Amino acid sequence: MDTLFDQAATYLPLIGTSFGVFIVLFVANWALLGRYPEFGNERKLPRQLVMLGLTVTGAVAVAIVLPVSDSTRNQIIALIGVLLSGVVAFSSTTVISNLMAGLMLRMSNSFRAGDFIRVEEYFGRVAERGLFNTEIQTERRNLVYLSNSYLVSHPITVVRTSGTIIAATLSLGYDVHHSRVQSLLIAAAQKTGLEDPFVQIVELGNYAITYRISGLLTEIKSMLTAQSNLHRTILDTLHEEGIEIVSPTFMNQRRVADDAKILPAPLHAVPPLDASEHEEIVFDKAEKVEQREKAKVDLQEQIGKLEKKLESVKGETKQNIETSIEQKRERLAVLEKKEETDHGSHPSPIKKGTAAKAMHTRK
Helix, strand or coil: CHHHHHHHHHHHHHHHHHHHHHHHHHHHHHHHHHCCCCCCHHHHHHHHHHHHHHHHHHHHHHHHCCCCCHHHHHHHHHHHHHHHHHHHHHCCHHHHHHHHHHHHHHHHCCCCCCCEEEECCEEEEEEEECCCEEEEEECCCCEEEEEHHHHHHCCEEECCCCCEEEEEEEEECCCCCHHHHHHHHHHHHHHHCCEEEEEEEEEECCCCEEEEEEEEECCHHHHHHHHHHHHHHHHHHHHHCCCCCCCHHHHHCCCCCCCCCCCCCCCCCCCCCCHHHCHHHHCHHHHHHHHHHHHHHHHHHHHHHHHHHHCCCCHHHHHHHHHHHHHHHHHHHHHHHHHHHHCCCCCCCCCHHHHHHHHHHHC
């Protein structure tokens, strides 16, 4: 009987420690993940890393209280370390580098879903921010997946949400005075809707002067349309004033009369492109992601405010607040489900009516 009690006493620390580790992991999993089913993969990632650390710590704690000799215990702990090292060693270096780069991008928070970014020759709106790669939607409506290690190792240009500079460059002959060109270019930029336009003389060439007209665009979602409208308005403005957009070297290619001007035949004015018919087609997925992220942030802020208010109320008011919190969490869960469904899927096809309308506008 004494021997049986001695053996039970020997295994008692192991049983108690194992039970304690199980309770801690169960409570931690509920507190970090179970309470927030509406969280997406990005918000779950740091909590999952915490759970991984707690699990490894619990395994080491159980190994320490094993009723074995010190040398055996050290070998078991070393085996746990070898297993963890093996997982890292056998994993691809590319996977690890992309994982660390993804964590770095989240910590720096250089850009968000829906932002316009340029990386080397790639330009578009951020559609998804994954753990190993980032998905951007280009101006041709295609999806480009860039590894996070590539983003970390190359400069990233992020278009500011407060506005960006739209510019156009053209060359005119020395026979047109620069002050006249400046006033016409500024007028064209103002017609386009750009704020605080200014003109720069970029180069004094052998045969022509190179000008650049720039202006501030505050509605960055219409950036592509604004660029096209600026070019269109410059053409109309200069041609209406009788200024030909061609350098004198044109005479060396085709002989024309001395008083001839190279101008297109007058046509009815064509209305500028509508941003809603262009950018919404090109960046449909990025636009959808941005709107969904904004809705998620708003709902999470509302839930946080209601939870704080819940602590100071009682009775029917408390029940109404709890109902409101539950409804908002259900809406968050719906948004998360849509995010998982849309992730990696191709953009929805363009509606025939929208495409036909856009083509009709461009005729």
